[in-house]
Amino acid sequence: MPVGTYGAVRTVSPDEVKATGAKIILGNTYHLLLRPGHDLIQRRGGLHRFMRWDGAILTDSGGFQVFSLAKFRRVGDDAVSFRSHLDGSEIVLTPEKSVEIQEALGSDIAMCFDECIAHDVDRAYAQAATERTHRWARRCKEAHRREDQALFGICQGGLFADMRRASAETLAEMDFPGYGIGGLSIGEEKARMYELLEHSTAALPATKPRYLMGVGSPEDLVEGVARGVDMFDCVLATRIARNGALFTPTGRLNVKNAACREDEGPIEDGCDCYACRGFSLAYLHHLYRVEETFGLRLATIHNLRFLARFMVRMREAIVQGTFERFRKDFLASYRMTNQEVRHEQKAKWLASHQEATET
Amino acid sequence: MPVGTYGAVRTVSPDEVKATGAKIILGNTYHLLLRPGHDLIQRRGGLHRFMRWDGAILTDSGGFQVFSLAKFRRVGDDAVSFRSHLDGSEIVLTPEKSVEIQEALGSDIAMCFDECIAHDVDRAYAQAATERTHRWARRCKEAHRREDQALFGICQGGLFADMRRASAETLAEMDFPGYGIGGLSIGEEKARMYELLEHSTAALPATKPRYLMGVGSPEDLVEGVARGVDMFDCVLATRIARNGALFTPTGRLNVKNAACREDEGPIEDGCDCYACRGFSLAYLHHLYRVEETFGLRLATIHNLRFLARFMVRMREAIVQGTFERFRKDFLASYRMTNQEVRHEQKAKWLASHQEATET
Numbered sequence: 001m002p003v004g005t006y007g008a009v010r011t012v013s014p015d016e017v018k019a020t021g022a023k024i025i026l027g028n029t030y031h032l033l034l035r036p037g038h039d040l041i042q043r044r045g046g047l048h049r050f051m052r053w054d055g056a057i058l059t060d061s062g063g064f065q066v067f068s069l070a071k072f073r074r075v076g077d078d079a080v081s082f083r084s085h086l087d088g089s090e091i092v093l094t095p096e097k098s099v100e101i102q103e104a105l106g107s108d109i110a111m112c113f114d115e116c117i118a119h120d121v122d123r124a125y126a127q128a129a130t131e132r133t134h135r136w137a138r139r140c141k142e143a144h145r146r147e148d149q150a151l152f153g154i155c156q157g158g159l160f161a162d163m164r165r166a167s168a169e170t171l172a173e174m175d176f177p178g179y180g181i182g183g184l185s186i187g188e189e190k191a192r193m194y195e196l197l198e199h200s201t202a203a204l205p206a207t208k209p210r211y212l213m214g215v216g217s218p219e220d221l222v223e224g225v226a227r228g229v230d231m232f233d234c235v236l237a238t239r240i241a242r243n244g245a246l247f248t249p250t251g252r253l254n255v256k257n258a259a260c261r262e263d264e265g266p267i268e269d270g271c272d273c274y275a276c277r278g279f280s281l282a283y284l285h286h287l288y289r290v291e292e293t294f295g296l297r298l299a300t301i302h303n304l305r306f307l308a309r310f311m312v313r314m315r316e317a318i319v320q321g322t323f324e325r326f327r328k329d330f331l332a333s334y335r336m337t338n339q340e341v342r343h344e345q346k347a348k349w350l351a352s353h354q355e356a357t358e359t
Numbered sequence: 360m361p362v363g364t365y366g367a368v369r370t371v372s373p374d375e376v377k378a379t380g381a382k383i384i385l386g387n388t389y390h391l392l393l394r395p396g397h398d399l400i401q402r403r404g405g406l407h408r409f410m411r412w413d414g415a416i417l418t419d420s421g422g423f424q425v426f427s428l429a430k431f432r433r434v435g436d437d438a439v440s441f442r443s444h445l446d447g448s449e450i451v452l453t454p455e456k457s458v459e460i461q462e463a464l465g466s467d468i469a470m471c472f473d474e475c476i477a478h479d480v481d482r483a484y485a486q487a488a489t490e491r492t493h494r495w496a497r498r499c500k501e502a503h504r505r506e507d508q509a510l511f512g513i514c515q516g517g518l519f520a521d522m523r524r525a526s527a528e529t530l531a532e533m534d535f536p537g538y539g540i541g542g543l544s545i546g547e548e549k550a551r552m553y554e555l556l557e558h559s560t561a562a563l564p565a566t567k568p569r570y571l572m573g574v575g576s577p578e579d580l581v582e583g584v585a586r587g588v589d590m591f592d593c594v595l596a597t598r599i600a601r602n603g604a605l606f607t608p609t610g611r612l613n614v615k616n617a618a619c620r621e622d623e624g625p626i627e628d629g630c631d632c633y634a635c636r637g638f639s640l641a642y643l644h645h646l647y648r649v650e651e652t653f654g655l656r657l658a659t660i661h662n663l664r665f666l667a668r669f670m671v672r673m674r675e676a677i678v679q680g681t682f683e684r685f686r687k688d689f690l691a692s693y694r695m696t697n698q699e700v701r702h703e704q705k706a707k708w709l710a711s712h713q714e715a716t717e718t
Contacts, residue, residue, distance in 0.1 A: 290365040
């Protein structure tokens with residue numbers, strides 16, 4: 001799911017998002033609550049109509065942003081109060097309020113309000129927070145009214161394997177139509193994240209969608225799918241695009257590198273995105289150099305299309321029974337990334353040295 | 360002509376520029392010389408191919424930017440030397456060099472290198488500069504080789520009516536396929552500009568295109584057309600769009616004004632641009648508020664489409680013999696601008712006062 005924080009996937013139009021193959025995008029409840037306000041969006045006919053997106057929308061609960069962005073946070077059993085990171089105004093969120101906001105936004109999938117657990121807390125705190133998330137999930141389910149909106153539960157459990165499994169079991173018993181897996185990719189090692197993920201997915205029903213929240217690098221997608229994950233969201237693809245980093249099957253390519261300066265080829269050979277079909281790396285390099293926003297757009301389109309094609313190829317491989325091979329082949333070629341980066345850094349150094357002596 | 364300073368019309372794709380109805384865009388020789396360099400663009404197959412624009416391109420001579428942007432300028436009879444506004448490197452431009460660069464860029468229309476005369480110079484300096492521009496025009500014509508590129512002359516004459524007329528006569532005698540009218544809209548009163556323009560166009564052949572350089576507000580377009588001008592270029596439409604100012608038949612509307620916050624309607628009723636067909640003012644207002652570049656794009660598309668439709672309507676009115684009526688009606692309704700602005704300022708003040716008391 002491309003992330004459309006403020007009712008727009010940064011730099012691209014809804015038509016361009018659709019053309020990348022994305023069928024569902026994510027909207028951030030916390031951000032939309034602050035600007036322009038869920039009440040305004042409701043008056044304008046809901047988020048789909050406001051931003052003119054006719055695909056599906058999933059809204060997060062606001063919980064993660066409360067813990068990552070907001071200031072002066074106080075967590076109680078009933079509610080979380082905090083101050084807006086924009087103007088310092090005080091806001092109180094409860095499970096019921098989160099559901100109310102998401103119903104006003106009119107997303108197709110709403111998420112239960114949860115507490116995201118920091119990576120450095122002790123077992124006792126993680127246990128208490130996970131139990132609070134379970135109680136909040138029950139309250140969300142109770143409060144939820146819209147029949148045209150699915151409410152997903154979120155399992156937590158910190159970085160403790162048994163607690164992860166128990167949280168997934170508890171949520172599964174509540175019988176949600178789908179499940180988010182929260183609180184991973186918050187600083188732990190990749191191998192540890194994959195192991196913990198396995199404990200969550202093992203206890204979630206295979207017949208319902210499992211959504212690994214806030215994870216979106218190609219290597220994490222393939223490892224997530226290998227462990228039974230169906231859905232992902234992350235700002236990674238769009239954020240690194242704005243920094244000039246482009247997904248390719250062999251790793252990330254930075255278009256700002258001088259090696260791209262006269263490259264007549266596309267970002268990725270064989271890619272069918274708008275950027276690769278029409279524009280050279282040389283032109284894209286130039287657009288970044290002169291700080292032209294059209295360049296950010298082309299890079300964003302490519303990265304979103306790369307991930308959409310990647311997911312389609314994984315789905316096909318699963319159907320054909322060749323997923324394990326796909327995974328192995330991909331990870332083998334994607335390991336070239338580090339070499340690629342080193343090569344690029346060298347090329348960059350050489351080029352900057354060269355540029356300094358040019359007129 | 361929309362202005363594509365650095366090989367891109369800011370915030371929009373070549374396809375979007377085309378969809379606004381524009382058939383020709385302007386590229387800035389001075390900017391492209393600095394970044395990415397005309398030699399690189401030539402190696403990449405010329406400016407059309409580099410930026411993937413299959414319409415026509417006019418390049419300016421670099422003269423105006425040398426006088427408006429560059430630093431430490433020294434004007435000699437043979438050449439102008441200056442320092443880049445980006446890195447301070449020294450650059451020398453001659454009429455021959457300007458033609459060489461424009462031939463390398465491969466534009467459809469190149470402009471003769473000219474000296475843009477400041478509004479505060481005395482008659483003696485204006486006379487000397489205008490004569491220099493005439494000598495440079497002859498040298499450009501002599502140096503010009505590409506048969507697939509038209510070279511337009513530029514008449515100057517400062518803010519002196521007789522000198523304007525004499526400059527246009529001198530250029531007309533040199534028999535260029537088209538003529539630029541330079542050095543206007545540099546700080547003089549509008550009425551004075553229109554009067555001076557008349558002296559230029561009066562002496563230019565009616566059968567060849569006349570191009571009023573660097574002028575692009577709706578009121579100036581209609582007054583320019585009334586005086587026989589066929590072509591215009593200006594960054595105004597795209598620059599004010601990025602500041603939130605949108606052309607409408609009654610004047611400029613600023614989308615950042617709080618009055619737009621809940622406006623479900625389009626920027627302009629009846630406009631067929633991508634922005635007006637799909638998105639509300641309320642959404643556009645929100646995009647500006649959260650600093651999303653997609654908003655800049657929508658506003659740019661609208662302003663370019665507004666001017667393209669405006670030119671088409673003027674052409675039709677000329678053919679139908681109703682241009683004078685069109686001009687009168689337009690100026691009568693467009694005079695509402697000042698009232699509109701006052702109304703908006705009031706609305707803005709009221710709204711900001713209201714917002715300050717909202718949560």
